[in-house]
Amino acid sequence: MKIKAEGIIKTDGTYLARKIKIQEIWNEDVEVKGTIDSKGSDWLKVLNQKYYVNSSSQLFNFDLTPISFNSLTVGLKVEIEAYASSNNDSLYVKKLNVHDSTTVDVYGKIDSINANTFYVSNQKFVTNSNTTVILYTDTLGTVNDLAVNQSVEITALLQPDNSYLVLVVKIEEDPNVTKVSGFINNVTQNSLSVALPSFTITANTVVLNSNYQTISFSNLTAGQKVTVWGNQVGPSQVVALQIVANTGIVTGIEDIKNQVTIPDNFSLSQNYPNPFNPSTRIRYTLNKSSFVTLKIYNILGKEVATLVNEQKPSGTFEVTFIANNLASGVYFYRIQVYTQGRAGSFVKTKKLILMK
CATH class of the missing domain: 2.40.50.320 (Copper binding periplasmic protein CusF)
Structure with missing residues (x-):
């Protein structure tokens, strides 16, 4: 049996449970989310419980890049998956993710740009090698594609110097x-x-x-x-x-005000809800029978889930993505439609945000 509890700390040090979820799952792991209260040479304490770190412990930053134990500091919000020692007297970290709690979404025009920095609405944004750039054609680009006066949608992380580290930037409109x-x-x-x-x-x-x-x-x-x-x-x-x-040649003009508009051959809708925790729905439409793959990727481009990988008839479909085992952050879902044996007949990528 697996129990998930949410609550508050009382003045006497005990916990008042506000919500308890029980799952009939055999799982010896312990999962906890909270702030690092204190730290030793090989342990850290979260919610007054000590967790030990050894050579098999996996430690990740909010963007899923590996980090060292020394980089963890008191006050940092983390999500821990731990297991009990053989004699059940200690808990060891199996996986730790730094909790991403300071991301922001900004929409505006690029005022100026220089090397790895640019400004939107007088706010400084910094890019690095992990920054994902999505072009107006919904294909991946590079930071070299960014230019002054472009309208962009930005997902960024607040830094100690009050600048923002750009996780994802999508070019919505380019004056050129x-x-x-x-x-x-x-x-x-x-x-x-x-x-x-x-x-x-x-x-x-x-x-x-x-x-x-x-x-x-x-x-x-x-x-x-x-x-x-x-x-x-x-x-x-x-x-x-x-x-x-579009297929076909125009041979005449007729009144279309009472006609029903024919939708595009293929479409991929924005997931709902977004941001989400822990599940969201993704809808897509096919106007002909096709082989479809729908996959989830993290911000580093690594595939983390496959939702669809099969032949589908024409129609509109909805799939539910459950992200219980993923850390908070920005992810992407990508559909690829194979028609008549040809790959890439339709490819579309959209962003989704998991907030736990």
Whole structure:
């Protein structure tokens, strides 16, 4: 039997239980979350209970990077998984995670940037090798992709100098990037015109069909509807970065005000609730039968869970992710759809936050 209790410390040193959860699980491990009260050469005390550390103890920072016992200090919030010694007279740390309690989410425009620091709303943010950068196309980038005037969403950790260490930054909008949806007016060997803008095509331009499969630029024709992402490289030149083509050619115009809009072939919704503890729901939609993988990754890019790995019919599906065994922090969920034997027909990554 496993018992989980939440309570408060009374003035006489005893605990008043506010909630007790009993699970019929055979598990000899002890789990506790609290503040380090005191510390010795090979032990630490949390909630007046002493836990010993040995060579097999695993110690991790909030971002899951390994840390030393010497880096732990009194007052630090930790989550401990421990086990009893063979004679049941001592508890030994099996796994310890520093509790992440000072993360913030910020949305705004980058005011200035220099090396590994940038400012948003006059607040200093610092990046390092573990910072995850997500581009506006929902693909991974680097800190070199950050630029002044970009609108970004930041998840960061407060530092002692009142700066913030960036865990994740997502570029929501880039003033140097143009996005246009419309019908192709004209196509030449190295350019296409959509509505008013004309986009230059280069060897780096990515062209995808409606199933997000790579196709040749030569497959595009006048009258076809496309969505184009472009980079302004001069006063009158926009280079196409990515083109997503809808199937079919326009042959006429009809009244669509009473028609039902057809959804995209594939979609991945934001998990709910978010932040969550300990479970959250993830919904995705398929418009055709496909093989689907849905996986969870930590902030270092390590896979921590596989939620879906099977053939699915068309429809909308919902899966519940339970994170009892994970530490608080930022995670990512990534769906990959395989259609007709081709990998990567649809790939989407979103962020979720576990707060225990």
